[in-house]
Amino acid sequence: MELSRIVDRLDEELGTADYADLDASANGLQVGPDEGEIERVAVAVDGVRETFERAIEADADLLVVHHGLSWGGFDRVTGRTYDRIAPLIENDLALYVSHLPLDGHQELGNAAGVADLLDLEDRSPFGELGPEYVGQRGRTADPYAADEVRERLEATLDTGGQPIQHLDFGPERIEDVAIVTGSGTDWLDDAVAADADALVTGEGKGKAYHEAQEAGIHVFLAGHYATETFGVRSLQELVGEWGLETTFLDVPTGL
Amino acid sequence: MELSRIVDRLDEELGTADYADLDASANGLQVGPDEGEIERVAVAVDGVRETFERAIEADADLLVVHHGLSWGGFDRVTGRTYDRIAPLIENDLALYVSHLPLDGHQELGNAAGVADLLDLEDRSPFGELGPEYVGQRGRTADPYAADEVRERLEATLDTGGQPIQHLDFGPERIEDVAIVTGSGTDWLDDAVAADADALVTGEGKGKAYHEAQEAGIHVFLAGHYATETFGVRSLQELVGEWGLETTFLDVPTGL
Amino acid sequence: MELSRIVDRLDEELGTADYADLDASANGLQVGPDEGEIERVAVAVDGVRETFERAIEADADLLVVHHGLSWGGFDRVTGRTYDRIAPLIENDLALYVSHLPLDGHQELGNAAGVADLLDLEDRSPFGELGPEYVGQRGRTADPYAADEVRERLEATLDTGGQPIQHLDFGPERIEDVAIVTGSGTDWLDDAVAADADALVTGEGKGKAYHEAQEAGIHVFLAGHYATETFGVRSLQELVGEWGLETTFLDVPTGL
Amino acid sequence: MELSRIVDRLDEELGTADYADLDASANGLQVGPDEGEIERVAVAVDGVRETFERAIEADADLLVVHHGLSWGGFDRVTGRTYDRIAPLIENDLALYVSHLPLDGHQELGNAAGVADLLDLEDRSPFGELGPEYVGQRGRTADPYAADEVRERLEATLDTGGQPIQHLDFGPERIEDVAIVTGSGTDWLDDAVAADADALVTGEGKGKAYHEAQEAGIHVFLAGHYATETFGVRSLQELVGEWGLETTFLDVPTGL
Amino acid sequence: MELSRIVDRLDEELGTADYADLDASANGLQVGPDEGEIERVAVAVDGVRETFERAIEADADLLVVHHGLSWGGFDRVTGRTYDRIAPLIENDLALYVSHLPLDGHQELGNAAGVADLLDLEDRSPFGELGPEYVGQRGRTADPYAADEVRERLEATLDTGGQPIQHLDFGPERIEDVAIVTGSGTDWLDDAVAADADALVTGEGKGKAYHEAQEAGIHVFLAGHYATETFGVRSLQELVGEWGLETTFLDVPTGL
Amino acid sequence: MELSRIVDRLDEELGTADYADLDASANGLQVGPDEGEIERVAVAVDGVRETFERAIEADADLLVVHHGLSWGGFDRVTGRTYDRIAPLIENDLALYVSHLPLDGHQELGNAAGVADLLDLEDRSPFGELGPEYVGQRGRTADPYAADEVRERLEATLDTGGQPIQHLDFGPERIEDVAIVTGSGTDWLDDAVAADADALVTGEGKGKAYHEAQEAGIHVFLAGHYATETFGVRSLQELVGEWGLETTFLDVPTGL
Incomplete structure (x- = not known):
């Protein structure tokens, strides 16, 4: 082609x-x-x-x-x-x-991939950036215990051997989840304003710890790389459908 | 007072x-x-x-x-x-x-504290920011094996239970070390240009992995909080010398 | 509440x-x-x-x-x-x-209050600032003599003992009045372009004297404070209607 | 010439x-x-x-x-x-x-003229604007009562019939006076920081009232025009010395 | 009038x-x-x-x-x-x-005048500048040889004795012509993107030579003055129709 | 090397x-x-x-x-x-x-090369750009007639067959010459202020014609390319002295 x-x-x-x-x-x-x-x-x-x-x-x-x-x-x-x-x-x-177009794509994007992994429903765009979005939010059919979310993420994501960090400051049961992959802690306040119980992202700046604590919300830091393989894999599938040979080059960084 | x-x-x-x-x-x-x-x-x-x-x-x-x-x-x-x-x-x-004045202070600062921990000598300012500096570099009397650096950091720093990440792309033995605490990977190129064998910092953006690999340098990510307790503890000591009662409030975040 | x-x-x-x-x-x-x-x-x-x-x-x-x-x-x-x-x-x-939202509100605002005081009719927004307005204009049923305007303002406004300044460069009879309370002389040219006979405002920069003279328009400088009590008093009335106790704290400055 | x-x-x-x-x-x-x-x-x-x-x-x-x-x-x-x-x-x-060069000139300028009027001694530049100054400060040999300052200003300045406004929030006796002619209330904090007892200027923004009150300093608003005739009259004298015929055109505005 | x-x-x-x-x-x-x-x-x-x-x-x-x-x-x-x-x-x-309003006017403008001279049909705006246009493009009924375009321009335009420069890098026959009078070589890439065979403009920056060569397009540099007499002559005609006496002052500069 | x-x-x-x-x-x-x-x-x-x-x-x-x-x-x-x-x-x-460093170099630069061609003496930097210069000026031992300057330039420069344009608005005899190669007409006022009789440059914006006429100065437009071969040829010589083989690639554009 x-x-x-x-x-x-x-x-x-x-x-x-x-x-x-x-x-x-x-x-x-x-x-x-x-x-x-x-x-x-x-x-x-x-x-x-x-x-x-x-x-x-x-x-x-x-x-x-x-x-x-x-x-x-x-x-x-x-x-x-x-x-x-x-x-x-x-x-x-x-x-x-x-980059951001793939983060924010509501079907093919990175956040959408994490939402699939967590079986979220009632999805809608999350993570405003000007007139566009770079993430997604949704609800679980049955609430998760906080540990379950971490376990699910750990079971599926390739974190390069690094542990997933859990800032455990939210409610006991998690129903509403906001997702911005990569470096998403700038949207922590938006997640709180949207009544999310948890924000799932890749990596976090140091100040996120106290912001989460003060706001009373869970934050899962699951790795920048680990949360951002979904988008390019969706594109791989898409161009495969156009009749092209494809391959995914996996180079997990642990960051 | x-x-x-x-x-x-x-x-x-x-x-x-x-x-x-x-x-x-x-x-x-x-x-x-x-x-x-x-x-x-x-x-x-x-x-x-x-x-x-x-x-x-x-x-x-x-x-x-x-x-x-x-x-x-x-x-x-x-x-x-x-x-x-x-x-x-x-x-x-x-x-x-x-903030930055304490990062860059060559005796009381955060980078100076990490340099003490690693017994570095021949120290000089590192980490240019306009006309000022926000870090420090130095040499070891006897070269470290790469693992020794990580072990020393882990033994002393309070990382809140998180592992220290080591991007293991430098030479076998480490003599020259550049330090910028907190978020210091923006100075990775400066560290390479200064012929450092390793950059010690707190937290790293995802791209640091490949930059370290391509440049052939060690990077140690020892925690934003963990690398930045030195400065305020120096100030604690200083104001204590002025005759004031002092206390250090330790709230490690693991970030 | x-x-x-x-x-x-x-x-x-x-x-x-x-x-x-x-x-x-x-x-x-x-x-x-x-x-x-x-x-x-x-x-x-x-x-x-x-x-x-x-x-x-x-x-x-x-x-x-x-x-x-x-x-x-x-x-x-x-x-x-x-x-x-x-x-x-x-x-x-x-x-x-x-601040400006209250200046420009066409019913509750400061300019609207001055317009009430002068019994203006056929009112419309005046004092463009981007897409919004910060003042109001209107017509009198019967033209005022210039002195009458000053007398009316003096009779009602609390100017802290300061005289109202009148730059007496307009026509003998005043029908069209433009109002921007506070510091409104930046809209003097707009008032002229709108065929107003007078601009009522609070305080004036020195250059307003000659601009008024060259344009042939009356300017009344009735005090920054004195022209800006209307808005907050309207809000007092409004929140009173919501069932709250209210009080107006009058601290005239003479400026 | x-x-x-x-x-x-x-x-x-x-x-x-x-x-x-x-x-x-x-x-x-x-x-x-x-x-x-x-x-x-x-x-x-x-x-x-x-x-x-x-x-x-x-x-x-x-x-x-x-x-x-x-x-x-x-x-x-x-x-x-x-x-x-x-x-x-x-x-x-x-x-x-x-404009500003004449405000700030330490011999010929507007502030210097007001300082002459008040018989100030030990003068120095006041009113920093970047690397330059737009005013002057000095001390009286014998302290003034606050009223005396107003009276002196009123006796000499042509205020176009307007009263001089006195924000009477300073000490009983005035020794140190800071002067910025025209619109000088932006330097009120500088006057306080310089331990002045009074700031003499031309016209004042509304907020000056409360700033003066909270800072405990006298402010005299003696008219924009009235405080700014000194500079051009000095220049008149100067060019007269160069052998040119000169005339001063007095058009007091009362502002 | x-x-x-x-x-x-x-x-x-x-x-x-x-x-x-x-x-x-x-x-x-x-x-x-x-x-x-x-x-x-x-x-x-x-x-x-x-x-x-x-x-x-x-x-x-x-x-x-x-x-x-x-x-x-x-x-x-x-x-x-x-x-x-x-x-x-x-x-x-x-x-x-x-200036630009006259360059871009699709009937009265400078580019429209050059398009008339070349008998172009199917005209449309060309030369985007924000939401507006500053030129015009069109097609010839019968293709020109490249030399014919230069000859036509030379026969009609008053170039003050200067030769028309022809960067002869386009196809043998010219059908689609883009026009931006004055200094129009900034739109050379737009002309190429629009599949034009030639860009007619007034004067060219040095780099236009190689850009035309690499893009494979004709560029005719017919003089800044020479290509910009059309607009004001159209306005002359227009105000003449309003009943005013008119005259065109021709001062060719050769530039 | x-x-x-x-x-x-x-x-x-x-x-x-x-x-x-x-x-x-x-x-x-x-x-x-x-x-x-x-x-x-x-x-x-x-x-x-x-x-x-x-x-x-x-x-x-x-x-x-x-x-x-x-x-x-x-x-x-x-x-x-x-x-x-x-x-x-x-x-x-x-x-x-x-680019500009080579324009402005007082020995190796483009303007210096044109000054050599015209046998100028008493040379000094010309063409201020912030704290640096991009041209040169000098005097002739014996004044030129205006035509002589054009002839000299035409005899030596490779203008790609284009005529050198002479805006003939200066004095009969030319002694002081200012040079900015390439697009130098922005310095026409500087040349006038420096009492130059002529400005030699490469290409000119249309407005230069009238500016030269009103200022009463000669302007020679000798081609952007033609006036800018000197600098790179000087560098060729320089690196040749360092023992490297060199070649000059001449691609005159006529612009």
């Missing part, structure tokens, strides 16, 4: 343009020529040298990632930027990036 | 004014009247409701913290801000804050 | 949210806890130590003012800010502020 | 360039050709149509004012701007402006 | 207000009184001393130009600004300016 | 760091790895696909240019940016850029 056609279809599906002014990440095609035929697509959470090398080994023509190379642009192609871009160009490997 | 006199002495010792344009934190006296007699001083890492309540129980007149209430100012004294400020005012407890 | 319910009703009546980006004042609840039962409401033009003390003496639970404490936010609760906030907190007195 | 030579000498004497980034007023030559011979110089506080017409009647070639036409520049020469600039150009009348 | 009536009709026809935030030029009446009777209107591309003098010789009351005096406003009326504004005021000559 | 050593020596010679905040161009190494051995250096005015291809044909390891790829940074490596960067990376060709 033509590269430009894949890019257009992904941009449309993910609403890339809607996030243009909200996201430091340059979403969409980030490295690649105007034309090119794509046969094999790799997906990964992080667009870094290790995933680039593994995509090249896997003979991929296109790599789709959640975290790309360009955060606010670059002035030069030198140092680490050179070391990352060079193998892409030398091996005709295009790089497509979807 | 007069409150204003303590404030002036701390401001001078810490160079508060030099960090005014660099730090979102409003350093110096953050809550308190112009006049007041201080007899008992409590110190804590975080200025939050729990430490305020414990300082009040301890009958302190002044609480000195690393993380205060005002990050870019507030428009209103409502909600969580009210709940934090009200007990201070109702109990005549003044709040003194020193 | 629950504090939060009063706040919500006032915010809705006054359109607080519409002025959020236009006003340096943080309108709405400015100091106070999330919960609290309100029995007695005081109103005043200025939120300062004197009115706080008098509200406390009057045993009020809530003080509603036109000029609050927070103009662009504060970094610290020290000095004059401490001296003002402390009595509020120590005496469980909440502070609600309405 | 050549216009450009007068402009250069005034700019040098007043330090026009030092205030370039501090003052909204475009100081220096504001309207005029590159070349022109000047014989007669008029001075006035305000650069407006009335003073322009009177300068033209007086056959002046140059008008020196404190308040000019350009505050932040203009996009068009239409409306009031046209009506003011046209007579200048049609009558070959150049306009020289000195 | 009343000046203000002409100004209102031109502003409405040209949509002056729509370009207010897009254009550094202060469009509309730029120099002139509020009232005045207009009998004779001159038009010119540039509003400069030479055209002002020729308009005065021609006894015009109003001069309509494409390039005015005010680009971002001016702080002073001195030097070159004085030398240009003075003759306007001294001779009661008003100045009306229309 | 090591690439990093060449880069350091060029940066030091050209004062790259001094222009960091003044220049939109990212000066210094713009594309290239941290390490690499350089044997052959090509120089060119423009860093574009044509010069990249010719440098690759010439087997160069490093290309030094005046106009690079990065003007304010890029968000993506796609489209034209991809097409330019890809051949650099695929062929191990590093790109070093020096």
Whole structure:
């Protein structure tokens, strides 16, 4: 399939343009020529040298990632930027990036994946960022005990051997859960305002401990990487349906 | 001792004014009247409701913290801000804050405390932020094996039961160590440029994993709280020398 | 009545949210806890130590003012800010502020009150500020002589003993009057463009003299305080209708 | 004398360039050709149509004012701007402006003139604005009673018939006086910090009343125009010494 | 006809207000009184001393130009600004300016005039600038050879003796032509994206050569002045229809 | 020679760091790895696909240019940016850029080269840009007739067949000449203020015609490319002295 056609279809599906002014990440095609035929697509959470090398080994023509190379642009192609871009160009490997659009997608996104894992119902967008959302919330049919949530997350997520941190300041039983994957503790107040019993996210700034305590809400820190594999795996499935060969490159960081 | 006199002495010792344009934190006296007699001083890492309540129980007149209430100012004294400020005012407890000035102080600071713990020599300022520094670097007399560094940190720091994460991408033996406590992975490139073998910090953003790997450097993530008790404990000692009663309020967060 | 319910009703009546980006004042609840039962409401033009003390003496639970404490936010609760906030907190007195929303309200507002005093008819919003208004204009049934306007204002307003200044550069008879209370001379050109014969405001910058002279319009400077008691008195009446005890704290400044 | 030579000498004497980034007023030559011979110089506080017409009647070639036409520049020469600039150009009348440089000049300036009137000694710059000053402070040999200060000001200043307002919140006897002419109440806190007993200025924002009360300082509001005739009269004397005919155009506004 | 009536009709026809935030030029009446009777209107591309003098010789009351005096406003009326504004005021000559609104007008505008010259059909707006356009595109009924386009332009435009530069990097035959007069090479990528075979503009920055070469598109640089006489001539015709005497002042610059 | 050593020596010679905040161009190494051995250096005015291809044909390891790829940074490596960067990376060709530092260098720079061509003496920096300069001025031993200057420039510069435009508004004989190569007409007023008889530059905005006419100064527009070959040829000579093979890639654009 033509590269430009894949890019257009992904941009449309993910609403890339809607996030243009909200996201430091340059979403969409980030490295690649105007034309090119794509046969094999790799997906990964992080667009870094290790995933680039593994995509090249896997003979991929296109790599789709959640975290790309360009955060606010670059002035030069030198140092680490050179070391990352060079193998892409030398091996005709295009790089497509979807950061916040993929976090916030209500079916394919990272938060939606965590919500699936927790069997949440009555879902709605959560995690306002300007006019868009970067997360999701929902309710459980039967309330969880706080420990059950942690156990479920631990059983399924690849946390690279790290424990899931539980700030255990909420009610005994958890019914309403708000989710913002990655670094989501900035939405802790929104979760409280929305009467959520728990916020599930990836990593937390130090101040989250006391904010959770003072607000009386559970916070589960389940790993930045671990909570963000869902989106790219959804995209893998999607482009697979378009008839392309696909592969997922798993590089858990424990962070 | 007069409150204003303590404030002036701390401001001078810490160079508060030099960090005014660099730090979102409003350093110096953050809550308190112009006049007041201080007899008992409590110190804590975080200025939050729990430490305020414990300082009040301890009958302190002044609480000195690393993380205060005002990050870019507030428009209103409502909600969580009210709940934090009200007990201070109702109990005549003044709040003194020193964030980056305390991180960067080359004798009393947080990084200096970690450097002591690792027996580093030939120390110099590290972690440029505009014209100031927020960390420290040094050399060991005898090189450490990578595991030894982690073991030393674990033996001494109160990580709230969390493991210390080690991104094990540096050389076998560690001689040069750069330290920025709290959230210090933004200085990873500076550490590499300074030929450090390891960066010790508190917490790490997800991208630090690959940056460390690509740069070939060790990174130790020893906890935001755990790496930042040194500074306030130094200040405790300092004001103790001025003849005031003091107490350290330990509230480890595991973050 | 629950504090939060009063706040919500006032915010809705006054359109607080519409002025959020236009006003340096943080309108709405400015100091106070999330919960609290309100029995007695005081109103005043200025939120300062004197009115706080008098509200406390009057045993009020809530003080509603036109000029609050927070103009662009504060970094610290020290000095004059401490001296003002402390009595509020120590005496469980909440502070609600309405600055431009109250100036511009077409029934309850300050300009509307001056228009009542002058028996103006055919009223419409005046004093554009972005998409909102901060004043009002109208016509008299029978034209005033210029002196009559000044006399009417002097007879009714509490100017603290100061004379009303009259820049006597308009036509002999006054039919169309534009009003912006407080500091309204920035709208002098708008008044001229709207074919007003006179602009009534509180205080004037020096340049207003020549602008009025060159434009051929009357300007009446009737005092900042004196022209801005109407709004809070309207709110006093409003919350009185909700069944709350109320009191007006009059502290004329002569400015 | 050549216009450009007068402009250069005034700019040098007043330090026009030092205030370039501090003052909204475009100081220096504001309207005029590159070349022109000047014989007669008029001075006035305000650069407006009335003073322009009177300068033209007086056959002046140059008008020196404190308040000019350009505050932040203009996009068009239409409306009031046209009506003011046209007579200048049609009558070959150049306009020289000195706003903050003239306020702050320690010998020729407006504050210095008020200090002369009050027989202040031990004078020093007051009223910081970035690296410059816009006022002056000094001490009396013998303390004044508060009323004496008001009486002295009233006896000498041309207030256009308006009373001088006295915010009577300071000590019984006045020794230290801070002066910022025009609109100087923004420096009230600086006056308090400098242990002044009184601040003398021209006009005051409404909030000055309570700030003065809470700080315990006298404030005298002696009129914007009335406190700002000193500077241009000093310049009149100065250019008179250069051999030019001069005249002062007095247009008191009562503001 | 009343000046203000002409100004209102031109502003409405040209949509002056729509370009207010897009254009550094202060469009509309730029120099002139509020009232005045207009009998004779001159038009010119540039509003400069030479055209002002020729308009005065021609006894015009109003001069309509494409390039005015005010680009971002001016702080002073001195030097070159004085030398240009003075003759306007001294001779009661008003100045009306229309920059981008006249470039982008789809019937009267500069690009529309070039499109007429090239007999383009199927025209549509081109040259996005925010929500507006500053150019036009269209198709030829019969394709041109590249040389024919240059010859046509040279035959009609007054280039002041300068050759038209042709960056000859497009296809052999030209059907689709995009036009932005003046300095239009910033829209070269837009022209390529719109599948144009050629971009016709006035002057080009140096980098346009390689951008055209790499994109494979013809660029014709036909002179800033030469491509921008159409708009003011259309306005000449328009105000002529309103019953006013008109004249076009041709001052080709060769630039 | 090591690439990093060449880069350091060029940066030091050209004062790259001094222009960091003044220049939109990212000066210094713009594309290239941290390490690499350089044997052959090509120089060119423009860093574009044509010069990249010719440098690759010439087997160069490093290309030094005046106009690079990065003007304010890029968000993506796609489209034209991809097409330019890809051949650099695929062929191990590093790109070093020096824009304003090379314009302003008083011995090696572009303006200095034009001054040599005109045998100017008593040279000094010209063309202020913040604290730096981007041009040069000087005097001739014997005055030129205006035509002689044009003839000299035409005889030596490679203008790609385009005529040199002469705005012939200065005095009969030319002694003082100010030079800013490329687009230098923004310094026309500075040239007049410096009593220059002529400004030599590359290309001119349309308004330069009338500004020159009104100011009474000669302007010579000798081509952007044509006036900017001097700097890179000086660098060619310089790196040749360091023992490297060099070549100049001449691609005149006529612009």
